[in-house]
Amino acid sequence: MIKVIKPVSPFDFSKMLRRVSSAGKNNIVHVDMDNQTYKRMVHLANRPVLFQVKAIGSIDEPELEVEFPETLSQREQDELLVMVKRMFSTDIDIKQFYSQFSDHRYIAPLISDFYGVRLVTDPDLFESMVKIITGQQVNLTFAAVLIDRLIDLAGEHIEHESETFSVFPTAENMASLEYGQLRELQFSQRKAEYIIDFARLIASGTLDVNSLWAKSDEEVISSLLPIRGIGRWTIECLLIFAMGRTNVLPAADIGLRNGVRKAWGLEYQPSEEDVRRLAEDWAPWNTYITYYLWESLAVEPVIKEG
DNA sequence: GGCCAGGCTAGCA
DNA sequence: TGCTAGCATGGC
Numbered sequence: 387m388i389k390v391i392k393p394v395s396p397f398d399f400s401k402m403l404r405r406v407s408s409a410g411k412n413n414i415v416h417v418d419m420d421n422q423t424y425k426r427m428v429h430l431a432n433r434p435v436l437f438q439v440k441a442i443g444s445i446d447e448p449e450l451e452v453e454f455p456e457t458l459s460q461r462e463q464d465e466l467l468v469m470v471k472r473m474f475s476t477d478i479d480i481k482q483f484y485s486q487f488s489d490h491r492y493i494a495p496l497i498s499d500f501y502g503v504r505l506v507t508d509p510d511l512f513e514s515m516v517k518i519i520t521g522q523q524v525n526l527t528f529a530a531v532l533i534d535r536l537i538d539l540a541g542e543h544i545e546h547e548s549e550t551f552s553v554f555p556t557a558e559n560m561a562s563l564e565y566g567q568l569r570e571l572q573f574s575q576r577k578a579e580y581i582i583d584f585a586r587l588i589a590s591g592t593l594d595v596n597s598l599w600a601k602s603d604e605e606v607i608s609s610l611l612p613i614r615g616i617g618r619w620t621i622e623c624l625l626i627f628a629m630g631r632t633n634v635l636p637a638a639d640i641g642l643r644n645g646v647r648k649a650w651g652l653e654y655q656p657s658e659e660d661v662r663r664l665a666e667d668w669a670p671w672n673t674y675i676t677y678y679l680w681e682s683l684a685v686e687p688v689i690k691e692g
Numbered sequence: 693g694g695c696c697a698g699g700c701t702a703g704c705a
Numbered sequence: 706t707g708c709t710a711g712c713a714t715g716g717c
Contacts, residue, residue, distance in 0.1 A: 518698090519699095519700095521697095521698060521699090522697095522698085522699045522700070523697065523698090523699040523700075524697055524698095524699090525696080525697040525698090526697080526698065527697095528697080529697090529698085576700080576701080580700085614700085614701075615699095615700065615701085616700085617699060617700050617701090618699095619698080619699060619700085620699075620700085623698075636698075638698095638699080639698050639699095640696090640697070640698055640699090641697095641698035642698075643698095644698090645698095680698075683698095
């Protein structure tokens with residue numbers, strides 16, 4: 387069955403896909419740049435469901451076709467469409483961001499470079515949190531390798547029309563792991579503890595992550611901060627990469643600081659406080675400015691000759 | 693080979 | 706309250 391979503395324009399699905407497809411080598415997300423499609427499985431009503439998102443139309447008159455099994459109930463269809471809209475930030479009125487910063491010396495060029503690019507989020511809070519904790523203090527390349535290994539170990543792997551789709555491990559899957567199993571994948575002892583303990587909190591019903599959706603950013607931060615292994619940066623990333631909140635400033639983030647250094651042409655590494663000062667007029671678009679600064683670092687490096 | 697990675701905790705003053 | 710050593714390993 388196919389339903390059509392009309393995102394608010396501008397919406398550059400192609401650039402968004404390029405970013406998604408460069409993360410890791412696992413079989414969770416299947417991106418086809420030629421056909422402009424994104425496919426993956428998610429848990430819906432406790433079973434894995436395959437869906438596909440395909441871009442038709444243009445950047446200024448975008449449409450997304452969402453394809454999913456006929457067997458979904460009406461309620462599950464609604465849930466899936468809400469999730470897809472959130473994942474691709476289709477309802478964010480990005481033109482307001484653009485008009486607010488159209489004359490900004492350092493931000494306007496970013497808008498020009500990444501016109502129509504929106505945040506692409508993870509469909510699931512648990513999945514996102516595991517990825518973020520894994521990414522603490524290690525380079526992104528290594529973090530992606532660790533996540534790939536974790537998916538091989540604990541995820542489901544489902545064949546569908548000659549393609550293999552991996553499904554990210556559920557909290558229940560991971561709650562039954564031992565720390566030593568993650569150590570063997572080259573997780574540090576502490577990260578193994580952080581991640582498995584977090585899975586156990588959810589699987590046991592002690593922590594209800596879905597209750598976070600109704601909370602403000604600061605309420606989400608204060609409710610997760612007491613959990614061991616979860617600091618402010620981690621929650622700020624969750625707010626961005628899982629919840630799609632648009633006004634989050636992870637000022638301590640080394641990538642953001644590098645991005646600010648590059649865009650502002652600074653000769654020194656700005657501190658967290660420096661970033662907060664420069665960002666005083668960024669509201670309510672802290673997340674998008676941060677995201678575009680991250681994007682500006684991810685641009686393919688020029689290959690040197692010789 | 694040394695420093696840096698899209699940090700966090702625990703221990704100390 | 707604020708500071709810092711230690712963690713743990715790949716990338717460059």
